[in-house]
Amino acid sequence: MSSSTRPKQFSFSDRITAANPEVQVMKAANLLLIMFCGWFFLTFLYSGAVLNLSLKFFFLAILVLTLRRWTGALLMALLQIHLFFLEPRVVGSGGAGGEVVWVVATVLLIMAVSRFRTLQEKDEHSTVRRLLSSLNARTVNTHERDASALSRHSFAAFVTVGRPVLLLIACAVLALDLMSLVPPDRTITGLNTIREFRLRPSGYRVIMSGLLLFSAFILGWLVINEVVWRRLSPSQAGIYLRSVSVKWLHRDLRMLTKRRLKMRRRTARHTEHSSTTTIPNDRAETKHVPTDS
Amino acid sequence: MFLLIRETAGWLLVLASLYLVRMGIGYVSNPDEARVVEAAVVMFAAMGLLRAGILLVRISTAARICHREQQQ
Numbered sequence: 001m002s003s004s005t006r007p008k009q010f011s012f013s014d015r016i017t018a019a020n021p022e023v024q025v026m027k028a029a030n031l032l033l034i035m036f037c038g039w040f041f042l043t044f045l046y047s048g049a050v051l052n053l054s055l056k057f058f059f060l061a062i063l064v065l066t067l068r069r070w071t072g073a074l075l076m077a078l079l080q081i082h083l084f085f086l087e088p089r090v091v092g093s094g095g096a097g098g099e100v101v102w103v104v105a106t107v108l109l110i111m112a113v114s115r116f117r118t119l120q121e122k123d124e125h126s127t128v129r130r131l132l133s134s135l136n137a138r139t140v141n142t143h144e145r146d147a148s149a150l151s152r153h154s155f156a157a158f159v160t161v162g163r164p165v166l167l168l169i170a171c172a173v174l175a176l177d178l179m180s181l182v183p184p185d186r187t188i189t190g191l192n193t194i195r196e197f198r199l200r201p202s203g204y205r206v207i208m209s210g211l212l213l214f215s216a217f218i219l220g221w222l223v224i225n226e227v228v229w230r231r232l233s234p235s236q237a238g239i240y241l242r243s244v245s246v247k248w249l250h251r252d253l254r255m256l257t258k259r260r261l262k263m264r265r266r267t268a269r270h271t272e273h274s275s276t277t278t279i280p281n282d283r284a285e286t287k288h289v290p291t292d293s
Numbered sequence: 294m295f296l297l298i299r300e301t302a303g304w305l306l307v308l309a310s311l312y313l314v315r316m317g318i319g320y321v322s323n324p325d326e327a328r329v330v331e332a333a334v335v336m337f338a339a340m341g342l343l344r345a346g347i348l349l350v351r352i353s354t355a356a357r358i359c360h361r362e363q364q365q
Contacts, residue, residue, distance in 0.1 A: 211318050234362035237355035
């Protein structure tokens, strides 16, 4: 096959067949989660909101249809904007407890979607996946595996599973604290700010807490970024300088390079998918390959 | 020397952006006169300044690392 027809060897059907079943299950679970998010938002987010129907569907489309692309932080910002516009609404029958459940469920859903997306991107490097492959290889070639490697993988899998759970709990607690800063209808001074300030009090508090959090984030990010950036190796610094130079001086060249890199990454991804589906056979075959070289 | 000037300019831009962030917070910190639109405009300008300043600092740092490597 010539090099010009090389990208055509990965058609859509080949991609589907070459993909790992575990990845397919994860994608299906992600799709189900996104559908559940859509139903959840449609049911609870607009309860009692005085908003045009087209605007409701517009915001819902932004929230749901882009869940596969955007990260959790941006979704959290979108939900804050929702709260800013939809705060003077009829409180549900659940009262304050219902609001708490809403906050916790929203944060959990967003974190789960974000985690699924991360796992989809890095499923080849997942330690859980490595544990499963090591277990599989242990059943096939028991004499080639030792118990220490299995225990090491088990600990790594425990850390991999436990870290997102801790992250979920921390984010839920943080979101609860943040939401408690937003009063239902009054400010700290107890004044009616809707009439006096021509601004909804909860929206005002959201803006204030958002700005304060943002300024704190900028300061922390500056310090961490500078500390990390000064540890660059000379080769990494050279790569960065060349990339900035190309970005500033040769936009067309940068566009071509990015397109080539994109195609190369896609090809590599397909190759990895097809190779991981045939790992046991490859290992079995490599045992009989002569090692003269 | 040129790298030092560039890094100093970058840090000055970062400081200016932080000052603008503080100004934006000041616009909305007074509940009697919460000027949200002005604060949004100032924060947008602060983000541009911060981005430019960080870029200058990063470039000068990378250039200094490369220069040090070449001298060795």
